[in-house]
Amino acid sequence: MNRNHxxxxxxxxxxxxxxxxxxxxxxxxxxxxYLKGQLRHSGAYHSASWLYFGIEEAEECQKTIKPxxxxxxxxxxxxxxxxxxxxxxxxxWAANILKGYSADVKERxxxxxESGGLDWKAVVQRRTKFHPSGRPIYTEEYSVLISxxxxxxxxxxxxxxxxRDEYRAQASLLKDDPRRCDxxxxxxxxxxxxxxxxxxxKRLPDDAEEFAKAFAFAHxxxxxxxxxxxxxxxxxxxxxxYNAWQCRSGNCKKLHDPVKTRVQVCEKCGTNTKPVGIxxxxxxxxxxxxxxxxxxxx
Numbered sequence: 001m002n003r004n005h006x007x008x009x010x011x012x013x014x015x016x017x018x019x020x021x022x023x024x025x026x027x028x029x030x031x032x033x034y035l036k037g038q039l040r041h042s043g044a045y046h047s048a049s050w051l052y053f054g055i056e057e058a059e060e061c062q063k064t065i066k067p068x069x070x071x072x073x074x075x076x077x078x079x080x081x082x083x084x085x086x087x088x089x090x091x092x093w094a095a096n097i098l099k100g101y102s103a104d105v106k107e108r109x110x111x112x113x114e115s116g117g118l119d120w121k122a123v124v125q126r127r128t129k130f131h132p133s134g135r136p137i138y139t140e141e142y143s144v145l146i147s148x149x150x151x152x153x154x155x156x157x158x159x160x161x162x163x164r165d166e167y168r169a170q171a172s173l174l175k176d177d178p179r180r181c182d183x184x185x186x187x188x189x190x191x192x193x194x195x196x197x198x199x200x201x202k203r204l205p206d207d208a209e210e211f212a213k214a215f216a217f218a219h220x221x222x223x224x225x226x227x228x229x230x231x232x233x234x235x236x237x238x239x240x241x242y243n244a245w246q247c248r249s250g251n252c253k254k255l256h257d258p259v260k261t262r263v264q265v266c267e268k269c270g271t272n273t274k275p276v277g278i279x280x281x282x283x284x285x286x287x288x289x290x291x292x293x294x295x296x297x298x
Contacts, residue, residue, distance in 0.1 A: 241277030
């Protein structure tokens, strides 16, 4: 067992001690089984390896839409930790969080982030790959302190889209086009790369207590993020139709709340009403509350 492997073993033991009921720590596996599956050799932070904590298995982290927590030992002895949205679709999900598609969850998340201290930052990275199964190289493109995150949401989203689109455009060029080569290495880039977004990240000294605090903070932030609807879920929710009553008169067409009024005759013009499907946005605009807040009383 090499020295780094033993250090990762100790970090995993600390993680399990501070969050013993965590689903992402896969407590049904022994420490050695967990390390075998979740300890990866990658290019994150240009380190030799990193330890993955997430819903899926580690090999899925480069393509899953769901975020994950990662830990990477550094050459100077420090420990890097972060919460990453690692694939292009997952960065779209991160934008949904920042935009507040699930406002109550976003409020919980930002309240949690404010409790973590001033030395965490959010980072947009270019994720360069030269082969679909190869390790990525991460290059920081934009960063902001967590304390300033609330006022920089649009800029983070703009920068993420820029990095994604620039990489996509470069990777779409013909292989013999010199513009498709990475400027640093001179190698031809692969389309499987793109953008990565760390909602939070920081470096820590090699200290068990500091790591315990940082892991608990990142872990709990991840649990909140996993409650956010995915882009597909959000789209389905926005397109879902809810039944309301609408006046049959072409000159009126007033909508009536079927839960609170139970009317079948238009209160405005006296014409009979008919059932009609309306979106959640239209429901909230018309009746002033979300349809999923309905409490039907018999």
